[in-house]
Amino acid sequence: MKSVRFTLNEIEIGAIVPGLAYITNYPVKLLRLRYWTDPQQLVPSEERIYAGQQFDSEMLAAVQSCLQKLTSLGQSCKVRLNAFEIAAAALALRVVKAQKLASAQVISAAEEAGLAAKLENMRRRAKRAAIAQLGPDVYKEQADRWGRFVQWLRANALQFGPIKPLGSYEQLRRTQCQTMRALAMEVVVESADRDKVHHLADLALSELRRGRHDTTATLLLSEHDHAKEFLAEFLLNRLDFTQIRPEFLPIAVRWSLNADKYRAAMVLDADDYEEPRPVEAVASTEGDANQSIAAAPNPAVVAVLLAPSVPNPEPTPTPRVDLANQVAQWLIDEVEPGYQKDVVDEMKNQVWFHADFHKVTTRSTNVAEIITECRHVYIKQSCGPEMTSYFAEWGARWLLAVDSHVVPVFRSIEDGARLARERWNSMDDLTRRSKLREIYRRYFL
Numbered sequence: 001m002k003s004v005r006f007t008l009n010e011i012e013i014g015a016i017v018p019g020l021a022y023i024t025n026y027p028v029k030l031l032r033l034r035y036w037t038d039p040q041q042l043v044p045s046e047e048r049i050y051a052g053q054q055f056d057s058e059m060l061a062a063v064q065s066c067l068q069k070l071t072s073l074g075q076s077c078k079v080r081l082n083a084f085e086i087a088a089a090a091l092a093l094r095v096v097k098a099q100k101l102a103s104a105q106v107i108s109a110a111e112e113a114g115l116a117a118k119l120e121n122m123r124r125r126a127k128r129a130a131i132a133q134l135g136p137d138v139y140k141e142q143a144d145r146w147g148r149f150v151q152w153l154r155a156n157a158l159q160f161g162p163i164k165p166l167g168s169y170e171q172l173r174r175t176q177c178q179t180m181r182a183l184a185m186e187v188v189v190e191s192a193d194r195d196k197v198h199h200l201a202d203l204a205l206s207e208l209r210r211g212r213h214d215t216t217a218t219l220l221l222s223e224h225d226h227a228k229e230f231l232a233e234f235l236l237n238r239l240d241f242t243q244i245r246p247e248f249l250p251i252a253v254r255w256s257l258n259a260d261k262y263r264a265a266m267v268l269d270a271d272d273y274e275e276p277r278p279v280e281a282v283a284s285t286e287g288d289a290n291q292s293i294a295a296a297p298n299p300a301v302v303a304v305l306l307a308p309s310v311p312n313p314e315p316t317p318t319p320r321v322d323l324a325n326q327v328a329q330w331l332i333d334e335v336e337p338g339y340q341k342d343v344v345d346e347m348k349n350q351v352w353f354h355a356d357f358h359k360v361t362t363r364s365t366n367v368a369e370i371i372t373e374c375r376h377v378y379i380k381q382s383c384g385p386e387m388t389s390y391f392a393e394w395g396a397r398w399l400l401a402v403d404s405h406v407v408p409v410f411r412s413i414e415d416g417a418r419l420a421r422e423r424w425n426s427m428d429d430l431t432r433r434s435k436l437r438e439i440y441r442r443y444f445l
Contacts, residue, residue, distance in 0.1 A: 002129040003082040006122050010077070013070055015110035018101035019092025020067040023153060024060070053151035060149070063088040083126035084146055090119045091150065179221050180205045180231075187232050192243045197235070204234045237433055241338060249338075323403060326367055327395070327416025332423060335391050336439050344417040346392035348410055351399065355406045358396040367402055374398040387443070 008016075066085040073079060081089065093116060096102050131139045184201035185194070208217040213230075220227050232248035241249060335343050350358060362370050374397040376390060399409045424432070 001082045001084075002126070002133050003080045003085070004122055004126045004129065005078060005080045006118075007076075007078050008070070008073075009113075011106060011109045012113065012115050012118075013073070013077070014106050015096055015102055015115060016089050016092050017067065017070055019095035019099075020063060020070065020088065022095055022099065022101060023088070023092060024064050024067055052148050053155045054145075054148040055152045056145050056149040059084065059146050062146075063092075066092075081122070081126065083123055083130050084142070086119055086123040086126055087146060090116065090123065091153075093119065176217050176221060177202060177205060180217075180227070183221075183224060183227050184231050184235065187228055187235060187245060187248050188239070188243050189245055192239070196239075200235055200238055201231065204231060237436075238429065240432070323399070323408070323412040324415035324419055326371075326402075327399070327412055328419035328423060330371060330395065330398075331416065331420040332435065334439070336436070336443070337424060339388060339391065340417065340420065342388045343391040343395065344413060346388055347395045347399075347413050350392055350396040351406060351409050351413065354396075355400060358393065359400045359404060360397055362401045367398075370401050371398045374401055 062082075062084040066081060066088045069079055069081065069085070070089070093110070097107055100107075127139070134142075180201045181198045184197050184204075185192075188197050205217055207213060208215065208220065215230075220230060228248065232244060236244055236249070331340055331343070360374065362373050364370055364373060375394055395413075399412070400406075403409050403412075427435075
């Protein structure tokens with residue numbers, strides 16, 4: 001049969017070849033997957049819709065020939081096809097659009113180039129050449145065979161989606177594991193231990209598969225944003241919160257990390273916040289009332305130190321070492337680690353500049369009872385700056401109730417903060433999680 005010669009560019013070929021491969025391979029897959037031994041025995045579900053359908057090996061050979069010619073083109077991209085091969089190319093283009101076998105960019109580029117109209121013009125030219133060569137009757141007989149073969153394709157292949165390879169269960173588990181590990185690495189900071197994060201991601205996936213959570217691994221991994229939130233909560237109970245990226249931390253911890261910004265935003269036209277710097281004291285640290293101040297004293301500090309003290313029935317002031325231990329234990333038991341730095345800074349500021357305001361008279365002489373007695377009423381769901389002020393005022397009140405001298409208390413706050421950090425870092429993960437759960441349950445839930 002005579003053929004015509006025309007040119008197809010790479011985009012046009014990319015829009016046709018996937019459909020030709022799909023049409024060519026589908027009968028073989030049908031025979032393998034549906035246990036049919038003869039294509040002639042394929043009977044469509046709706047005889048009235050696909051009437052006259054019939055498998056034709058010669059027409060299938062025309063489709064295979066078109067595929068072979070398009071995949072073996074040279075640099076000129078010129079191809080010679082007969083009428084039925086061009087018809088197969090046009091059918092393949094429609095299949096690619098319907099089944100989305102190519103990317104949207106390739107399909108849109110082929111539509112803009114008018115590939116369907118181009119194939120139709122070439123098919124009519126090849127049809128006229130075939131009729132002139134074979135005669136109208138012979139060509140009509142072959143055209144009817146092509147029509148029945150197309151009906152057979154529509155009945156048994158084109159009405160279904162592409163047959164996808166059946167993946168094994170091991171492959172699914174491997175893919176889920178790789179996805180979970182990749183998402184876990186996006187939740188933690190870059191300096192986190194990669195092997196440990198991968199181990200925890202595998203542990204989270206194992207718990208999902210065992211039904212220990214209210215979702216499944218497949219459902220969770222279908223939405224990566226939800227999977228990251230799940231992993232952030234899972235890792236926060238097993239890693240230090242500094243290993244988690246700030247955007248995945250709980251809102252209370254994020255508030256504590258941005259406490260300085262909140263504090264500056266709450267005061268209009270205020271100067272930049274600077275950490276208070278106490279002047280050096282020459283007196284002993286045991287709490288001597290007659291303390292001498294170093295050179296260039298701050299007038300406000302001198303006024304505070306020389307002001308008459310509020311009478312306090314508390315006996316001998318607590319030694320500095322013991323008071324620092326009390327501060328460290330109080331910070332660990334009451335203050336979430338993300339708030340501790342801001343709370344310590346504010347406590348030093350309150351003790352140094354507003355000591356008289358926080359000096360109170362207590363009924364008890366025991367430190368633990370004084371801490372409980374000086375505690376304010378706490379309103380849950382407070383924001384970051386409010387919680388910082390709450391802990392700072394509470395700490396200043398009970399410290400000045402234990403020891404009314406400012407300088408020893410100030411130094412005890414610094415030493416206690418250092419001891420709190422050392423004790424927290426020396427704790428094991430289980431103890432840390434227990435402390436965090438207790439603090440969250442008390443202040444955030």
